[in-house]
Structure formats: C-alpha cells, structure tokens
Amino acid sequence: xxxxxxxxxxxxxxxxxxxxxxxxxxxxxxxxxxxxxxxxxxxxxxxxxxxxxxxxxxxxxxxxxxxxxxxxxxxxxxxxxxxxxxxxxxxxxxxxxxxxxxxxxxxxxxxxxxxxxxxxxxxxxxxxxxxxxxxxxxxxxxxxxxxxxxxxxxxxxxxxxxxxxxxxxxxxxxxxxxxxxxxxxxxxxxxxxxxxxxxxxxxxxxxxxxxxxxxxxxxxxxxxxxxxxxxxxxxxxxxxxxxxxxxxxxxxxxxxxxxxxxxxxxxxxxxxxxxxxxxxxxxxxxxxxxxxxxxxxxxxxxxxxxxxxxxxxxxxxxxxxxxxxxxxxxxxxxxx
Amino acid sequence: xxxxxxxxxxxxxxxxxxxxxxxxxxxxxxxxxxxxxxxxxxxxxxxxxxxxxxxxxxxxxxxxxxxxxxxxxxxxxxxxxxxxxxxxxxxxxxxxxxxxxxxxxxxxxxxxxxxxxxxxxxxxxxxxxxxxxxxxxxxxxxxxxxxxxxxxxxxxxxxxxxxxxxxxxxxxxxxxxxxxxxxxxxxxxxxxxxxxxxxxxxxxxxxxxxxxxxxxxxxxxxxxxxxxxxxxxxxxxxxxxxxxxxxxxxxxxxxxxxxxxxxxxxxxxxxxxxxxxxxxxxxxxxxxxxxxxxxxxxxxxxxxxxxxxxxxxxxxxxxxxxxxxxxxxxxxxxxx
Numbered sequence: 114x115x116x117x118x119x120x121x122x123x124x125x126x127x128x129x130x131x132x133x134x135x136x137x138x139x140x141x142x143x144x145x146x147x148x149x150x151x152x153x154x155x156x157x158x159x160x161x162x163x164x165x166x167x168x169x170x171x172x173x174x175x176x177x178x179x180x181x182x183x184x185x186x187x188x189x190x191x192x193x194x195x196x197x198x199x200x201x202x203x204x205x206x207x208x209x210x211x212x213x214x215x216x217x218x219x220x221x222x223x224x225x226x227x228x229x230x231x232x233x234x235x236x237x238x239x240x241x242x243x244x245x246x247x248x249x250x251x252x253x254x255x256x257x258x259x260x261x262x263x264x265x266x267x268x269x270x271x272x273x274x275x276x277x278x279x280x281x282x283x284x285x286x287x288x289x290x291x292x293x294x295x296x297x298x299x300x301x302x303x304x305x306x307x308x309x310x311x312x313x314x315x316x317x318x319x320x321x322x323x324x325x326x327x328x329x330x331x332x333x334x335x336x337x338x339x340x341x342x343x344x345x346x347x348x349x350x351x352x353x354x355x356x357x358x359x360x361x362x363x364x365x366x367x368x369x370x371x372x373x374x375x376x377x378x379x380x381x382x383x384x385x386x387x388x389x390x391x392x393x394x395x396x397x398x399x400x401x402x403x404x405x406x407x408x409x410x411x412x413x414x415x416x417x418x419x420x421x422x423x424x425x426x427x428x429x430x431x432x433x434x435x436x437x438x439x440x441x442x443x444x445x446x447x448x449x
Numbered sequence: 450x451x452x453x454x455x456x457x458x459x460x461x462x463x464x465x466x467x468x469x470x471x472x473x474x475x476x477x478x479x480x481x482x483x484x485x486x487x488x489x490x491x492x493x494x495x496x497x498x499x500x501x502x503x504x505x506x507x508x509x510x511x512x513x514x515x516x517x518x519x520x521x522x523x524x525x526x527x528x529x530x531x532x533x534x535x536x537x538x539x540x541x542x543x544x545x546x547x548x549x550x551x552x553x554x555x556x557x558x559x560x561x562x563x564x565x566x567x568x569x570x571x572x573x574x575x576x577x578x579x580x581x582x583x584x585x586x587x588x589x590x591x592x593x594x595x596x597x598x599x600x601x602x603x604x605x606x607x608x609x610x611x612x613x614x615x616x617x618x619x620x621x622x623x624x625x626x627x628x629x630x631x632x633x634x635x636x637x638x639x640x641x642x643x644x645x646x647x648x649x650x651x652x653x654x655x656x657x658x659x660x661x662x663x664x665x666x667x668x669x670x671x672x673x674x675x676x677x678x679x680x681x682x683x684x685x686x687x688x689x690x691x692x693x694x695x696x697x698x699x700x701x702x703x704x705x706x707x708x709x710x711x712x713x714x715x716x717x718x719x720x721x722x723x724x725x726x727x728x729x730x731x732x733x734x735x736x737x738x739x740x741x742x743x744x745x746x747x748x749x750x751x752x753x754x755x756x757x758x759x760x761x762x763x764x765x766x767x768x769x770x771x772x773x774x775x776x777x778x779x780x781x782x783x784x785x
Contacts, residue, residue, distance in 0.1 A: 157656065175744065176656040195744060196764060217560075224555040224563045225579045243561045290633035297626035303643065320493070320512040408511065408531065428532060 121256065122154050122185070126169055129249055133164075138214035138240050140165030142203070142230075145221040147417045148246040150345060153185045161203055167210045172202050200226070204233035214238040216245070244422075251414055251422045252436035260346035261415065261438055264305065267340035268348045271296030281329030281356070285310040288334075289323040296340045305339030305347035305419045314449045316353065319409060332357040339419060347419045349440050366403065366445050373397040373443040377411060377425075381439070387429040394443045395427065403445045412440040457592065458490050458521070462505055465585055469500075474550035474576050476501030478539070478566075481557035483753050484582040486681060489521045497539055503546045508538050536562070540569035550574040552581070580758075587750055587758045588772035596682035597751065597774055600641065603676035604684045607632030612690070617665030621646040624670075625659040632676045641675030641683035641755045650785045652689065655745060668693040675755060683755045685776050702739065702781050709733035709779040713747060713761075717775070723765040730779045731763065739781045748776040 129152070133139055143149050143162040150156050152164065153171060157180055160173035171190045173181060181190055193202035207215065217227065219241030231239045253261070274295035275288060283291075288310045296304065311321035313331020321335075328334055334356055339348040353367070377394040391411040398407045410426030415438055423431030425439055433439075465488070469475055479485050479498040486492050488500065489507060493516055496509035507526045509517060517526055529538035543551065553563065555577030567575045589597070610631035611624060619627075624646045632640065647657035649667020657671075664670055670692055675684040689703070713730040727747040734743045746762030751774055759767030761775055769775075 156658075176654075179654055180656065180658075219560040219564070220562075222560055224553075224558055224560055224577055226556075227560045228555070228577070241560055241564070286633070286638075290630060293633075294626060294630040297622070297629075302622075307639065318512075318515055320516065322492075322516075 121254070122152060125249065126152050126164055129246065130164065130166070132245070132249070133216065137242060138212065138216050138238075140167075140210065140212040140215040141242070141245065142215050142217045142222075143246060144218050144226070145246070147345075148218065148221075148250075151246060151250055151417060153188055155181055155184050155188075156345060157181075159199070161199065163203075163206055163210060163215075165210060165212055165215070167212070170206055170210075172199070172206055198229075200229035200233050203230050207234045207237055212237060214240055216240045216242040218246070219243045220247075247422060250416055252434060253416060253438050254436065257346065257416060258436075258438060260342055260344045261348065263344075264301070264340045264342040264346050264348035265350070267296050267299045267301040267342060268305075268338060268350050270299040271301065271340060272336060272338065272350070272352065274298070276354070279328060281327060283328050284325050285312055285315075285323035285328075286325065288328060288336075292336070292338060296338075299340075300342065301340035302343055303341050305341045305349060308338035309335065311335045311337075312356075317446045317448055319444070319446060328356060332359060333363070345417050347415055347417070349415055349419050349442075351442055351444075362447075365401075366447065369398055369401040369403060370443050370445055374441050377441045377443065381433060381441075383433055383435045385433050387423050387425045387431040387433060388427055390433070390441075391425045391427055391429065394441070398443060398445060406445045406447060407443060408446065409444070412442050414439050457590070458488060461585065462488050462500055465582065466500065466502075468581070468585070469552065473578060474548065474552050474574075476503075476546065476548040476551040477578070477581065478551050478553045478558075479582060480554050480562070481582070483681075484554065484557075484586075487582060487586055487753060489524055491517055491520050491524075492681060493517075495535070497535065499539075499542055499546060499551075501546060501548055501551070503548070506542055506546075508535070508542055534565075536565035536569050539566050543570045543573055548573060550576055552576045552578040554582070555579045556583075583758060586752055588770060589752060589774050590772065593682065593752060594772075594774060596678055596680045597684065599680075600637070600676045600678040600682050600684035601686070603632050603635045603637040603678060604641075604674060604686050606635040607637065607676060608672060608674065608686070608688065610634070615664060617663060617692070619664050620661050621648055621651075621659035621664075622661065624664060624672075628672070628674060632674075635676075636678065637676035638679055639677050641677045641685060644674035645671065647671045647673075648692075653782045653784055655780070655782060664692060668695060669699070681753050683751055683753070685751055685755050685778075687778055687780075698783075701737075702783065705734055705737040705739060706779050706781055710777055713777050713779065717769060717777075719769055719771045721769050723759050723761045723767040723769060724763055726769070726777075727761045727763055727765065730777070734779060734781060742781045742783060743779060744782065745780070748778050750775050 141164045146158040149162045157177045163170050174193050191206050220243040275292040289308045293304055310323045312326040312334055315321040316333050316335035334354045337351045341347050373394040376397055377390050380390050380393045394411050412425040414421040414423050477500045482494040485498045493513045499506050510529050527542050556579040611628040625644045629640055646659045648662040648670055651657040652669050652671035670690045673687045677683050709730040712733055713726050716726050716729045730747050748761040750757040750759050
C-alpha cells in the first residue's frame with residue numbers, strides 16, 4: 114500500500130472549498146462514498162461528509178469508529194447513535210454548522226434521500242450540484258498515478274499467470290476465476306469490474322459475460338479486465354489472443370486497431386480536445402473500411418472509479434489537462 | 450443455472466400492476482437494475498423498464514441487444530441510438546405511452562436523473578414511490594428459495610475447501626482469496642459482498658476488512674461471507690473458528706449466541722412481528738449479561754440483494770409472511 118499523508122486529503126478539501134466559494138454555497142454535503150474516500154481517506158461506506166467554511170465533519174456510525182481512527186486520524190466525526198437515521202444525524206450536524214445553503218451531490222443522492230434530508234432541515238436551502246468532486250478527481254497527483262500503475266501491474270501479472278495456465282478445456286468462467294485469483298496473489302483487492310472472458314463469436318459482443326464456452330471453441334479469446342489496488346485505484350485492460358491460426362482478415366484488423374491506438378496515444382497532450390483524440394483513431398479505422406464496426410467512444414478517465422471523466426468520444430466536450438489518466442481502447446467488432 | 454420461465458416474470462409484472470392500480474398512477478418507471486432483473490430476467494445494467502397499462506417496454510442500448518434476446522425473449526424493447534441519452538430515450542418512450550402520471554423509484558433514481566427525466570417529459574406528472582418492487586421481492590417463490598439454497602451451498606462448500614487448506618502462516622487477505630476462488634469452483638459467480646476474514650481482536654469489529662494479519666496471530670478467526678449464484682441470488686453466512694485453545698469465557702459466549710440463534714429460529718413463523726423474533730434472541734443474550742455487546746439487529750431479508758426487507762430488529766415494523774427468507778445472526782462483540 115502506498116502512503117498517503119493526511120495533508121493530501123486536507124489539500125483536496127481546501128481546493129474544493131476554494132472552487133465552492135467561487136460558485137454557489139460555501140458548504141457541500143458529500144454523499145458518494147468514493148468522493149468521501151477521495152476527500153478523507155476513509156474507505157468504508159454509509160457515511161456522509163459535510164465540508165464547509167465552519168469545518169469538515171464525517172457523519173458515520175459505530176461500526177466504523179475504529180476504521181475512521183485508523184484511516185483519518187484527526188478528522189472530526191459525528192457518530193450517529195443506534196436507532197438514529199442518517200438524515201436525522203445529518204440534520205443534527207447541519208443545525209450545529211448553520212449554513213444558509215448547502216450544495217449536495219445531485220448525481221448521487223436519490224430523490225428519496227434528498228427529500229428526507231431537506232425535510233429534516235427546513236431552514237436550510239439545498240442546492241443541487243452534479244459532479245463537483247468528480248471534476249477535481251479527473252486531475253491525478255503523482256501518488257494517484259503511482260496507485261493506478263500498481264493496479265495496472267496487478268492486472269498484467271494476473272493475466273500473464275492465468276494465460277500461462279490456460280488449457281483448451283477450460284471454460285470462460287474457469288479462466289475468469291483463475292484471473293481473479295491470480296490478481297489477488299499480486300496484491301489486487303478485487304477486480305475493478307466483473308472480468309470478461311469471451312471465446313469466438315462472443316468476443317465480438319462489446320459486453321459478453323463469461324459462460325460455459327471452452328477456450329478451444331473459437332480462434333480468438335477476448336479478455337477485458339482490471340484490478341483494484343489497496344488504495345481503491347483501478348485498472349482497465351483488454352487483450353485479444355489467437356488460440357488457433359488467425360485468418361488474414363483478423364490479422365489485418367489487428368494491425369488497424371493497433372495503428373489507431375498508437376496514433377491516438379501519440380496525439381495525447383495537455384490542451385487537446387478529447388474529441389480530436391477520438392477522431393484520430395476513428396479516421397484510421399474508417400480509412401481501413403471498418404468505421405461502422407467501431408461503435409463506441411475511444412476511451413475514458415480512470416481512477417477510484419473504473420469509468421470517470423474525461424470522456425474520449427466524438428461528442429465529448431472535455432479538454433485534456435496535465436494529470437488526467439485515460440484509457441485508449443479502439444475496437445473493431447466483426448459480427449460472428 | 451435454474452430454469453425460470455418467462456411466464457414467471459410476466460406474473461411478477463402483473464402482480465405489481467395490480468398493486469399499482471390500487472395505489473397511485475398505473476404506470477411505473479423501474480430504474481434499479483436489480484428490480485429490472487426481477488421483473489424481466491435481464492441481468493445487464495444501464496436499462497430502464499416502463500411498466501404500465503399500455504404495456505411493458507425495456508429501454509436499453511445496442512451493447513445489450515443480443516443479451517436481451519437471450520434472456521427475455523418476446524419482451525418489447527426500445528434500443529436508444531448512439532448519442533442519445535437515457536433521459537431522452539425515456540422521454541421518447543413516454544411520449545408513445547402517454548400516461549398522465551408515472552411513478553418512479555425515488556429510493557433509486559438520483560435527484561439529477563429525476564430532474565433530467567421530468568424536464569424532458571414536462572406533460573407528465575412524476576410521482577415518487579420508494580420500495581414498491583422491493584416489497585414484492587420480499588416474498589420468494591419456490592424457484593427463488595432454490596436459488597438462495599444454491600448460493601448457500603456454494604458458500605458452504607467454498608468455505609470448507611478454504612478451511613481445509615488453511616495454515617497459520619496465511620494472512621486474512623490470502624484466506625479471503627482462497628475462499629473466493631473456491632466458491633467459484635462450486636458455481637458461484639462472485640462473492641455476495643467483500644468477504645471478511647478477521648483474526649483475533651479484529652474479529653470483535655462488526656466490520657473488519659481483511660489485512661495482513663496471520664491466521665495464527667489470534668485464538669479466533671471470524672469469516673463473514675457469501676456467494677452469488679448464476680441467477681443473481683445471494684447468501685450471507687458467518688462462522689467463528691478457534692485456532693488455539695479457547696478460553697472458558699469464549700466457550701460460554703459461544704453457547705449463549707448459539708442458544709439465542711436457535712430460540713429465534715424456533716420462533717419464526719408467518720404472522721409474527723419481526724421485532725418479537727429479535728426480542729427472543731436479545732433476551733437470551735441479555736440474561737447471560739452480554740446485552741450491551743449485541744449492538745446490531747438480529748437479521749435481514751436476502752435474495753437478489755444481500756440486504757433486503759424484512760428487517761429483524763428492535764424497531765422493525767415488519768411482519769413475517771410465508772415466502773420470506775431472512776438471516777438470523779446474533780452476535781456478542783467483546784472488545785479485544
């Protein structure tokens with residue numbers, strides 16, 4: 114596990130408060146557990162963070178007292194007593210902090226959760242804000258980049274171990290089990306998403322789930338997988354392996370996809386529009402006559418979530434900045 | 450995998466429509482993917498179900514076309530074109546169905562999602578409804594009970610295999626990895642939640658996460674784990690094993706907890722208040738002088754989610770009915 118100083122979390126909170134002060138209420142109720150983790154280091158769930166001019170306070174319950182003390186020494190906490198609901202505890206904390214208005218994460222809090230909290234704190238105005246912390250999370254610092262690299266390494270070592278033990282008799286499900294097990298041996302805490310192992314025609318589906326097909330049943334195996342490291346950072350990789358003699362067309366398509374990926378990666382730099390990076394890869398694939406078979410965006414940001422901003426796609430309005438980490442995953446899906 | 454006829458899903462939808470007609474608008478927009486699965490058999494995500502007098506329609510995208518055809522033959526679908534957002538596709542479908550009002554799952558849809566959908570369909574009234582499908586899901590049919598039994602069996606066989614290979618040198622994390630791997634060998638698709646393996650003093654935390662502690666470092670190991678079967682049904686079990694000579698007090702506590710569990714199970718029958726079942730176990734533990742050390746509810750419903758209704762606890766208002774499946778998990782947590 115990499116060391117993350119508590120100062121780093123305080124700096125993230127300061128940065129966010131600075132952005133909040135310029136734009137809307139000065140206080141923010143963070144309900145998304147991934148955002149709570151990003152801002153405090155606390156890796157549990159069922160806990161909210163109130164962040165504001167009058168201070169920072171984590172609203173949690175007694176199950177997490179020990180973990181909070183270990184993961185966020187010095188952070189002020191409000192431990193709700195048994196029998197008290199979260200919205201009641203939040204109202205209690207807001208009564209102490211007394212902001213006139215508080216922003217909330219409208220892309221995470223449910224309609225029901227919002228109604229409950231707003232009704233328990235009628236004197237306060239609740240202002241919907243979508244994606245504020247997620248926007249900060251797009252820019253990674255050196256420690257975060259190292260964590261993502263670690264998650265990539267776990268995934269790469271895991272898949273190499275799985276591949277080394279692969280036989281034609283194994284099913285997609287068995288191969289997926291071997292992959293998950295191997296990633297854990299190399300320090301992964303869990304897959305970053307349910308891994309895809311797809312044989313033959315199923316490899317042409319952008320979203321296949323492993324089943325009982327045997328590795329030897331097709332000429333290709335597709336693996337789409339990733340690892341989550343101890344710090345919660347994720348990786349997302351794809352490989353296609355030939356398990357028989359590959360047809361000339363498949364070999365050609367492989368070259369086209371590889372060229373598209375290399376060109377896109379060469380284009381990546383601070384200041385470039387994400388849709389331009391997508392366009393470079395897309396043009397390469399279109400020129401080869403496979404434009405129709407590349408039906409999704411080129412890639413996406415990655416970090417504590419496997420899919421986060423920015424988005425590399427034809428309609429993306431994002432601009433790349435220093436510190437962003439993105440996947441570059443062009444594909445040509447030939448039916449069958 | 451157990452066979453579930455498509456008629457079963459149609460019957461669930463009819464049942465829900467019947468309940469809807471009595472109480473509120475006749476149409477319901479289902480956004481929670483677990484509820485979509487319960488009502489259609491579709492196991493993917495990013496898809497909404499509109500259920501109403503004018504018919505049933507699944508709103509999804511092209512990634513899932515093959516999977517929907519396999520899992521829900523005959524179900525009407527609206528596949529949103531690339532570049533169309535979910536709320537736009539939902540508005541499109543609502544424009545065809547033309548209900549005056551539609552209920553939505555306010556305990557799942559985010560404030561932001563609700564705003565987007567409501568703004569794209571201004572002529573329609575959106576009525577918040579929390580937990581409507583979840584209420585139906587509390588009562589399991591024979592097929593669902595069989596699926597849960599299968600998930601229990603996968604968990605039991607997995608933990609037996611892990612235990613058979615356990616050594617004092619293994620860490621909590623290694624034991625958790627062996628457990629997950631073994632459950633997959635017995636047909637499990639993934640853990641039903643991140644398994645807890647906790648040694649010594651950490652076994653006294655209701656929410657420990659596996660770490661680098663070695664099995665031999667304490668006199669006890671606690672394992673709290675479960676499996677998810679191919680149908681998505683889950684199990685949730687806990688075991689405490691002695692790894693050294695157990696103290697007389699621990700042996701006594703074990704007897705108290707076992708007696709509390711047995712008494713509670715004996716009490717379970719259709720018509721009984723859930724808080725009464727909890728009270729029977731709680732009284733047993735209080736009589737032995739450990740009431741303070743049993744700080745959580747007695748149990749919970751289980752099915753497609755690892756935690757669902759009804760709730761067995763001191764403040765529960767639920768009543769047990771035939772077909773409900775609940776965990777019974779009293780505990781005494783002695784600090785250290």
